[in-house]
Amino acid sequence: MKHRIDEAGVWNNNHIIEIVNLFKVYRGGVDVKALDNINLVIEEGEFLAIVGPSGSGKSTLLNMIGLLDTPTSGKILLKGIDITQISADERARLRNRELGFVFQYHHLLPEFTALENVMMPMLIAGVKKEEARATALQFLEDVGLGDRINSRPNQLSGGQNQRVAVARALANHPSVVIGDELTGNLDTKTSDLIYDLLRKLNKKINQTFILVTHDTELAEKTDRILRIVDGKLVCEMRREGDRFVSTEVCQTAEAE
Amino acid sequence: MARKHMVSNPKMVLFTVMSVALAVAVIVLMMGLMEGYRGEIIKSTVENNPHIIISSKENEDYISLYRTLSSTVWDYPDVQAVSPRLLGKAGAKYKDEVRGVSFVGADPAQEDPLMHVQEDVVEGDYLDLVFKKHSAILGTKLAEELEVKPGDDFYLIRMNRSLKLEVVGLIQTGTGSDESLVYLPLEAAQDLMDQGDVVSQVGVRLGDIYAAPSITDDLNARTSYDVKSWQDQSRDTLELLDTQKAIMYIFYFLVFVIAGFGVANAMIMIVSRRTKEIGILMAMGTTGRSIVQIFLTESVIQAPPAALLGCLMAYIVARLIEAYPIEMPSDIYMVSRMTVTLTQEVFVYAVGFAILVNLAAGVYPAYKASRLDPVAAIATE
Numbered sequence: 074m075k076h077r078i079d080e081a082g083v084w085n086n087n088h089i090i091e092i093v094n095l096f097k098v099y100r101g102g103v104d105v106k107a108l109d110n111i112n113l114v115i116e117e118g119e120f121l122a123i124v125g126p127s128g129s130g131k132s133t134l135l136n137m138i139g140l141l142d143t144p145t146s147g148k149i150l151l152k153g154i155d156i157t158q159i160s161a162d163e164r165a166r167l168r169n170r171e172l173g174f175v176f177q178y179h180h181l182l183p184e185f186t187a188l189e190n191v192m193m194p195m196l197i198a199g200v201k202k203e204e205a206r207a208t209a210l211q212f213l214e215d216v217g218l219g220d221r222i223n224s225r226p227n228q229l230s231g232g233q234n235q236r237v238a239v240a241r242a243l244a245n246h247p248s249v250v251i252g253d254e255l256t257g258n259l260d261t262k263t264s265d266l267i268y269d270l271l272r273k274l275n276k277k278i279n280q281t282f283i284l285v286t287h288d289t290e291l292a293e294k295t296d297r298i299l300r301i302v303d304g305k306l307v308c309e310m311r312r313e314g315d316r317f318v319s320t321e322v323c324q325t326a327e328a329e
Numbered sequence: 330m331a332r333k334h335m336v337s338n339p340k341m342v343l344f345t346v347m348s349v350a351l352a353v354a355v356i357v358l359m360m361g362l363m364e365g366y367r368g369e370i371i372k373s374t375v376e377n378n379p380h381i382i383i384s385s386k387e388n389e390d391y392i393s394l395y396r397t398l399s400s401t402v403w404d405y406p407d408v409q410a411v412s413p414r415l416l417g418k419a420g421a422k423y424k425d426e427v428r429g430v431s432f433v434g435a436d437p438a439q440e441d442p443l444m445h446v447q448e449d450v451v452e453g454d455y456l457d458l459v460f461k462k463h464s465a466i467l468g469t470k471l472a473e474e475l476e477v478k479p480g481d482d483f484y485l486i487r488m489n490r491s492l493k494l495e496v497v498g499l500i501q502t503g504t505g506s507d508e509s510l511v512y513l514p515l516e517a518a519q520d521l522m523d524q525g526d527v528v529s530q531v532g533v534r535l536g537d538i539y540a541a542p543s544i545t546d547d548l549n550a551r552t553s554y555d556v557k558s559w560q561d562q563s564r565d566t567l568e569l570l571d572t573q574k575a576i577m578y579i580f581y582f583l584v585f586v587i588a589g590f591g592v593a594n595a596m597i598m599i600v601s602r603r604t605k606e607i608g609i610l611m612a613m614g615t616t617g618r619s620i621v622q623i624f625l626t627e628s629v630i631q632a633p634p635a636a637l638l639g640c641l642m643a644y645i646v647a648r649l650i651e652a653y654p655i656e657m658p659s660d661i662y663m664v665s666r667m668t669v670t671l672t673q674e675v676f677v678y679a680v681g682f683a684i685l686v687n688l689a690a691g692v693y694p695a696y697k698a699s700r701l702d703p704v705a706a707i708a709t710e
């Protein structure tokens with residue numbers, strides 16, 4: 074198991090992510106409470122899904138966890154480090170080393186080939202070019218794009234780009250991989266291929282996966298499902314063997 | 330870090346490079362012109378004036394031991410000419426015309442190597458000064474105004490003395506002195522001044538003009554005469570040029586600012602076009618510092634080609650100015666044509682200038698880029 078203890082030696086439980094009283098309010102003409110008092114503990118090696126209706130705050134939550142956005146109030150601990158308190162450089166470093174992000178839209182760099190896009194996080198991390206290339210090739214192979222490594226995003230289909238984005242998110246072997254609708258554009262077969270890949274990594278190197286999805290089939294393959302409605306965590310289900318067990322919160326919410 | 334250039338818009342790059350190149354060209358040319366002008370002034374100073382002038386001691390009006398002094402000066406190495414000269418102001422009268430003149434009385438054989446007088450004589454014969462005691466060579470413009478021609482006799486009048494002199498030649502130096510200059514043999518001038526066998530100065534010409542200050546210092550230390558090098562004489566002019574330099578610096582600065590705004594504008598456009606990609610890079614963990622670095626590099630990378638292009642343009646224009654000389658009124662500028670001297674230094678400045686422009690202009694856009702909000706940046710289309 075890697076990264077059990079951070080440099081400061083503080084992090085020593087299994088909670089890779091802890092979210093405490095998290096609020097996010099978008100202030101505009103009207104205030105939008107995108108996240109409303111979220112409390113959540115995610116353990117290392119979890120494979121979880123976040124579901125919820127459109128506009129419920131799923132992407133907002135992922136942006137928070139992915140260190141792309143800052144909360145209005147509340148705390149997020151990543152491996153015990155309060156990421157709302159650290160410097161911009163440190164945030165950048167964590168984004169690069171600890172997090173892999175697959176966006177709702179692929180967001181690849183348009184002027185770079187698939188291979189270069191996948192190499193990018195490793196090059197930013199200072200990995201040697203040859204090594205980065207080899208790793209990138211392997212991951213592209215794994216997502217089924219071994220034959221398209223030199224194509225640019227505009228030469229690839231939506232689903233292919235999404236797979237490149239998955240490969241890119243995995244490239245640096247981050248502790249946490251965050252996926253926003255990462256199988257949205259994929260057919261069942263490719264979707265299964267990606268799921269199998271993620272699951273394999275999850276088992277093999279205990280990587281943590283947080284996937285936002287509208288795909289119930291995919292959600293039901295994970296170990297834990299969180300349901301967000303109107304910025305609130307309303308329901309949580311955990312896998313027990315082949316079935317999911319709802320928490321009490323969930324039942325009251327469903328009863329309403 | 331291996332990253333492709335964020336700028337892949339050749340048209341825009343061309344425009345920013347051109348704007349900096351033009352600025353570089355203008356500045357190189359201006360520097361070249363200033364340098365050329367400076368050079369011309371020095372040249373005309375050392376051509377038209379003795380390189381060292383030895384004047385009388387303090388409290389004395391004239392030098393009487395000028396022969397001893399001359400031989401002392403001849404002992405220095407690389408001395409090409411030493412000429413004792415008696416200078417003064419007088420009136421020149423021919424028929425009804427009277428003009429104020431500055432006369433130079435000197436031994437023609439010694440004066441010629443000092444001032445290269447013979448080269449400038451356009452009419453008549455310089456050597457007649459040697460053979461005729463009461464003869465004179467006049468500046469062309471002066472002769473024109475007095476309406477005298479070679480062969481005519483005119484009068485040189487000073488206080489209550491007057492001297493009848495024959496015009497044996499006309500001299501054209503191309504400077505303002507053409508309007509007032511009269512050359513005459515030393516004895517004739519001494520007659521006019523009525524001070525006995527004296528001179529007012531001893532002029533020296535050197536093979537190496539830059540040896541003048543040390544010889545001057547040495548003479549000042551060894552004798553009690555007042556000795557001045559050509560640098561001392563042209564100091565005022567060169568100082569004037571230096572004050573003009575301050576104005577030039579303001580001008581350079583303005584050109585710098587204008588070019589800088591051009592580059593900054595282009596850089597800001599690039600940043601706004603690349604907003605989404607900057608956001609993606611940030612999401613992958615690129616630090617703000619690296620983003621600044623990327624954009625500064627983008628900007629500075631354009632400097633060398635801009636400098637090269639600018640220098641090339643300046644060089645071409647300089648050659649054109651050389652090929653098609655531009656005449657200038659010599660009485661205002663002291664030199665009669667525009668010259669451009671492009672020293673290597675100027676080109677070094679140009680490269681430095683271009684780098685500085687691009688660096689300065691890149692700072693703000695690069696900083697802006699590094700401060701983008703990644704979520705918003707990624708959301709832009």
Ligand SMILES: Nc1ncnc2c1ncn2[C@@H]1O[C@H](COP(=O)(O)OP(=O)(O)OP(=O)(O)O)[C@@H](O)[C@H]1O
Pocket residue numbers: 099100101105106107125126127128129130131132133134177
């Ligand atoms: N930058 C923003 N400014 C203002 N409001 C925003 C902003 N981003 C998101 N919101 C609002 O916050 C709420 C949550 O948005 P979010 O994108 O997290 O939803 P989502 O659950 O990801 O939806 P979807 O499933 O459609 O992607 C929405 O009401 C949205 O309009």
Ligand SMILES: [Mg+2]
Pocket residue numbers: 131132133177253
């Ligand atoms: Mg979303």
